[in-house]
Amino acid sequence: MTHLLEVENLEVKFALRFGDLTAIDDISFYLDKKEKLGIVGESGAGKSVTGFAIINLLSKPGYIAGGRIRFEGREINRLSAEALRQIRGNRISMIFQDPMMTLNPVLTIGTQMVETVQAHRRIGKAEARELALEKLRKVYIPSPEKRLDQYPHEMSGGMRQRIVIAIALLTDPALIIADEPTTALDVTIQAGIMELLTELCETEAMGLILITHDLAVVSQVTERIAVMYAGRIIETGYTTDIVTHPRHPYTIGLINSLPGTRQAGSRLEQIPGMMPNLTAIPEGCAFHPRCFLAADQCRRHRPELTAVSGGRHWAACHRLDQTLGHNHLHR
Amino acid sequence: MPNSTTPLLSIRHLVKHFDISGSLLDQLTLEKGRLRRRRTTVKAVNDVSFEIRRGETLSVVGESGCGKSTLARTVIGLYPPNRGEVVYEDRRIDHLSARQMLPFRRKMQMIFQDPYASLNPRMTVARTLEEPVVFHNPGISAAAAAEKVADVMRQVGVDPKWADRYPHEFSGGQRQRISIARALMVDPEFIVADEPVSALDVSIQAQILNLLMDAQEQRGLTYLFITHDLSVVRHISTRVAVMYLGTLCELAPAASIFSHPRHPYTQALLSAIPRLGEQRSQHIRLKGEVPTPIHLPTGCVFHGRCRYADARCREEVPVATALGPDALVACHRVAEGKL
Numbered sequence A: 001m002t003h004l005l006e007v008e009n010l011e012v013k014f015a016l017r018f019g020d021l022t023a024i025d026d027i028s029f030y031l032d033k034k035e036k037l038g039i040v041g042e043s044g045a046g047k048s049v050t051g052f053a054i055i056n057l058l059s060k061p062g063y064i065a066g067g068r069i070r071f072e073g074r075e076i077n078r079l080s081a082e083a084l085r086q087i088r089g090n091r092i093s094m095i096f097q098d099p100m101m102t103l104n105p106v107l108t109i110g111t112q113m114v115e116t117v118q119a120h121r122r123i124g125k126a127e128a129r130e131l132a133l134e135k136l137r138k139v140y141i142p143s144p145e146k147r148l149d150q151y152p153h154e155m156s157g158g159m160r161q162r163i164v165i166a167i168a169l170l171t172d173p174a175l176i177i178a179d180e181p182t183t184a185l186d187v188t189i190q191a192g193i194m195e196l197l198t199e200l201c202e203t204e205a206m207g208l209i210l211i212t213h214d215l216a217v218v219s220q221v222t223e224r225i226a227v228m229y230a231g232r233i234i235e236t237g238y239t240t241d242i243v244t245h246p247r248h249p250y251t252i253g254l255i256n257s258l259p260g261t262r263q264a265g266s267r268l269e270q271i272p273g274m275m276p277n278l279t280a281i282p283e284g285c286a287f288h289p290r291c292f293l294a295a296d297q298c299r300r301h302r303p304e305l306t307a308v309s310g311g312r313h314w315a316a317c318h319r320l321d322q323t324l325g326h327n328h329l330h331r
Numbered sequence B: 001m002p003n004s005t006t007p008l009l010s011i012r013h014l015v016k017h018f019d020i021s022g023s024l025l026d027q028l029t030l031e032k033g034r035l036r037r038r039r040t041t042v043k044a045v046n047d048v049s050f051e052i053r054r055g056e057t058l059s060v061v062g063e064s065g066c067g068k069s070t071l072a073r074t075v076i077g078l079y080p081p082n083r084g085e086v087v088y089e090d091r092r093i094d095h096l097s098a099r100q101m102l103p104f105r106r107k108m109q110m111i112f113q114d115p116y117a118s119l120n121p122r123m124t125v126a127r128t129l130e131e132p133v134v135f136h137n138p139g140i141s142a143a144a145a146a147e148k149v150a151d152v153m154r155q156v157g158v159d160p161k162w163a164d165r166y167p168h169e170f171s172g173g174q175r176q177r178i179s180i181a182r183a184l185m186v187d188p189e190f191i192v193a194d195e196p197v198s199a200l201d202v203s204i205q206a207q208i209l210n211l212l213m214d215a216q217e218q219r220g221l222t223y224l225f226i227t228h229d230l231s232v233v234r235h236i237s238t239r240v241a242v243m244y245l246g247t248l249c250e251l252a253p254a255a256s257i258f259s260h261p262r263h264p265y266t267q268a269l270l271s272a273i274p275r276l277g278e279q280r281s282q283h284i285r286l287k288g289e290v291p292t293p294i295h296l297p298t299g300c301v302f303h304g305r306c307r308y309a310d311a312r313c314r315e316e317v318p319v320a321t322a323l324g325p326d327a328l329v330a331c332h333r334v335a336e337g338k339l
């Protein structure tokens, strides 16, 4: 069976004056229809670059240096620019943290939505407006007719993000990549947006890639997770497995450092140091300078993703025989 | 004798409004053929009262724009209140002159969300840290000041050999350590921290929260902690104050507010917290959106979104009422014993 999206051995580099920097180093994952995959990791891990690579929006010094991206059975990183444009923003939509990356401040919502529809389909203005209204209802915008004549600045952040989702829906996408869609929003509004995205995956038969640094959010929304560190996927599998039995020391550290996992007032477990800069990624396992289990081989050889249980959970660590039973959450 | 229940700082009926009407010309409008002058004010903090007890961490939570930062800045004297009082121990400090305020500026320090914006980019760490010490102790010798800098740097986990570097040479987490160091340099009693870990990654966030908890324990500090991250709040707070539209809805010990929130807004807010590994709980959906603080709703500021609101809620402002020995709730239905 072919998946909706398959990413194989993807490599992304930035061509800089002093040479090329590898930002994404050989990552592979897949996604099916109606499925929700979380890409998690801290700042600089390569989450957004991965999203941009899929939708072919890498900006200038960045380029895909290797690997394959197959979408609906077609290898899209080999397509002509024209064919690509058809897919991007049509079959694949991206939602950003800041709705104003998508919205034009000087146009009404109606104008922007009608333009988007007409850029992809040859239909009249009245019909496009009707379609816009239908999508606004789908994202539960109150009094949608009124909203069509308003400007983005007349709306709250949460409302704008709903409008962005409605715009994404205009072209009936099969895949939505949401890059920190609720990071700038309050929790009550975040909960509503996450609920909406989950519902839409089901009703519109879409796949969702949810990019976020918030483990709690992905753990509630997604079926599977890929944890990134320094440009690589270091652990992946079903969300429940990873949250209850994380096996990579970095994932274990991330979960244990969350305030919610320990007794109130106690010291939080901390991961020493910080994520390396792309110019100084350590030899061997990139995490070894911060790892409580690091041994000699970790400093010398790079660990590959290895199956840890029944072929549905993988982690890239030399010392997997030592990593059970360290998480506080379920002890 | 001070003990854990004597207030270190009290705020009483604090009101802070911002006039955003602009120039006189902007304020003039033609209404029914007559020229009128209209002022526009943002009612950021409205009649808030509570006490902060010596040695506790009192967290203020609430959604964006509810007035947390304004409250914090008014408490520490960065903004003069329009009405109400700020009392430090037994001294009213909200109307003091800069000179009279001097000793309190040493006792009260502030830490901000963005350490980059709050550190002077052209000053080395050593100078950044020395400056407040020299300012508050003009007689101190250069050697003693340098020693103090090294001490505090060690305490916050930044190697003193980096004292001659500039802020941009440090990571976000290290910069936040340096701004905490700067606050600690003058041996304060009370620290107002406005979203001090919100910009940091979780693994770094844990480092900074540990540092703040350690400093509190070692120095007996009192914290007013502002954040929108409710998991952080649950972890570090002694008591929690919940704000909505510039108003205090509820104030209670951390453990009890998370297990038994009483105010309808607190209930909705806490139900929306995503928790690791828990199935998506049924969060309480609020109707509508937060109204603007320019035109406050009548009665209870929350009534338009509250599923329990009745006629009284729409007309009469609920006052924060003691509920048991240690909790305050501002809700008519709770006061009536119906919730």
Ligand SMILES: Nc1ncnc2c1ncn2[C@@H]1O[C@H](COP(=O)(O)OP(=O)(O)OP(=O)(O)O)[C@@H](O)[C@H]1O
Residues within 6 Å of the ligand: A014, A023, A041, A042, A043, A044, A045, A046, A047, A048, A049, A050, A059, A061, A062, A213, A277, A278
């Ligand atoms: N245009 C660019 N030129 C050079 N390096 C870049 C560029 N864009 C991104 N990078 C680098 O690529 C790495 C991955 O960045 P990316 O934006 O994907 O991180 P992220 O995981 O999305 O982090 P965040 O949580 O901060 O959004 C980072 O080290 C970043 O500095």
Ligand SMILES: Nc1ncnc2c1ncn2[C@@H]1O[C@H](COP(=O)(O)OP(=O)(O)OP(=O)(O)O)[C@@H](O)[C@H]1O
Residues within 6 Å of the ligand: B018, B019, B020, B042, B043, B044, B062, B063, B064, B065, B066, B067, B068, B069, B070, B071, B228, B293
């Ligand atoms: N200097 C100012 N001038 C005018 N209005 C202001 C000023 N500072 C804050 N406000 C307004 O006062 C209200 C409360 O703002 P405040 O910054 O205190 O909220 P907050 O709870 O800290 O929000 P956030 O979580 O976004 O930091 C907002 O409507 C804000 O726009």
Ligand code: SF4
Residues within 6 Å of the ligand: B263, B264, B265, B300, B301, B302, B303, B304, B306, B307, B308, B309, B310, B313, B318, B330, B331, B332, B333, B334
């Ligand atoms: S006072 Fe009324 S409107 Fe306000 S929270 Fe209580 S029940 Fe709801």
Ligand SMILES: [Mg+2]
Residues within 6 Å of the ligand: A047, A048, A049, A179
């Ligand atoms: Mg990103």
Ligand SMILES: [Mg+2]
Residues within 6 Å of the ligand: B068, B069, B070
């Ligand atoms: Mg604020």
